[in-house]
Amino acid sequence: MRVIGPEGENFGLLTLSEALGRAEEAGLDLIEISPNAKPPVAKIMEYGKFQYEQQKKRREIKAKSHITETKSVQVKVGTGEHDLNLKAKKAAAWLAEGHRVKVDLFLWGRYKYMEFGMLKERLERFLKLIPGEYKVAEPPAKSPKGLSAVLERVGKGKSKEV
Numbered sequence: 001m002r003v004i005g006p007e008g009e010n011f012g013l014l015t016l017s018e019a020l021g022r023a024e025e026a027g028l029d030l031i032e033i034s035p036n037a038k039p040p041v042a043k044i045m046e047y048g049k050f051q052y053e054q055q056k057k058r059r060e061i062k063a064k065s066h067i068t069e070t071k072s073v074q075v076k077v078g079t080g081e082h083d084l085n086l087k088a089k090k091a092a093a094w095l096a097e098g099h100r101v102k103v104d105l106f107l108w109g110r111y112k113y114m115e116f117g118m119l120k121e122r123l124e125r126f127l128k129l130i131p132g133e134y135k136v137a138e139p140p141a142k143s144p145k146g147l148s149a150v151l152e153r154v155g156k157g158k159s160k161e162v
Contacts, residue, residue, distance in 0.1 A: 001013070001014065001015075001016065001019060001032075001039050001040045001041065001042050002014075002037075002039050002040070002041045002042070003019045003022065003030075003041075003042050003043070003044065004033075004041065004042070004043040004044070005022075005026075005043075005044055006026055006028055006043075006044050006045055013039060019042055019044075022044060023044045026044055028044050028045055028046055029044070029045065029046060029047040029050075030042050030043075030044055031043050031044075031045060031047060031050050066098055068098055068099050068100060069099050069100070070099065070100040070101070070102050070150070071091075071094045071099050071100070071101050071102070072101070072102045072103075072104060073087050073090065073091050073101060073102070073103050073104070074104045074106050074145075075087060075103070075104070075105055075106065075123075075126050076105070076106045076107075076108075076111075077105070077107070077111050077114075077119075077122060084126055084129055085129060087126075088126065088129035088130045088131065089131065091103065091130050091151070092130050092131045092132045092134075095130075095132060095134050095151060095152070095153045096132060096153070098153055099153075100137065100150055100151065100152050101134075101150070101151045102148060102149075102150050102151075103123065103126065103127065103148065103149050103150075103151065104143065104145050104146060104147070104148050105119060105122060105123045105126070105140075105146045105147040105148070106145050106146050107119070107145070107146030107147065108146075111146070112146070116142075119146070119147050120140045120147065123140050123147050123149060124140065127149065127151070130151070133153075133154040134151045134152060134153060134154055135151070135152055135153075135154050136149060136150070136151060137150040137151060137152045138150035
C-alpha cells in the first residue's frame with residue numbers, strides 16, 4: 001500500500017506490517033484513505049483528527065446544498081387583476097429563491113370545454129405579469145386541473161421567454 005506520513009510526506013509503497021510499524025513509531029494511527037485505489041492509500045495520523053475532518057467536510061457539503069421544490073400557483077379564468085398581480089409577485093419571489101413554479105389555470109364546469117387557444121392565451125397573460133427573469137420549463141398543456149405550465153429560474157445571460 002502507498003503510505004503518506006503525518007506531515008504529508010510520501011513514504012512510498014510499503015507492506016502492511018511496515019506501515020503499521022511506522023505509525024506505531026510516530027505514536028499515531030494508520031488510516032486507510034482510499035481503499036479502491038491501485039495500490040490502496042493509507043495515511044499516518046490521529047484517528048480523532050481524521051473523523052473531525054470528515055465531519056467538517058460533510059457539514060460544508062450540507063450547507064452548500066439547496067433543495068429545490070416545485071411551488072404551485074393556481075389561477076382561475078375569472079380571477080381579478082389585483083389577485084393575479086399578487087400571485088405573480090409571489091411566483092417571482094419563489095423563482096428568485098431558486099424554486100420551480102407550477103402555474104395552474106384551474107378550470108371547472110363549463111370552463112373545461114372552452115377553446116384551448118383562449119385558455120392558453122389567458123395562462124400566458126398571467127405569465128407576462130410575473131416580474132423578473134424565468135424560462136418556461138414545460139409549456140402550457142392540459143392537466144387534470146385544467147391547464148399547467150412549469151417555470152424555472154433563468155441562468156446568467158438568458159432572457160425571459162413566454
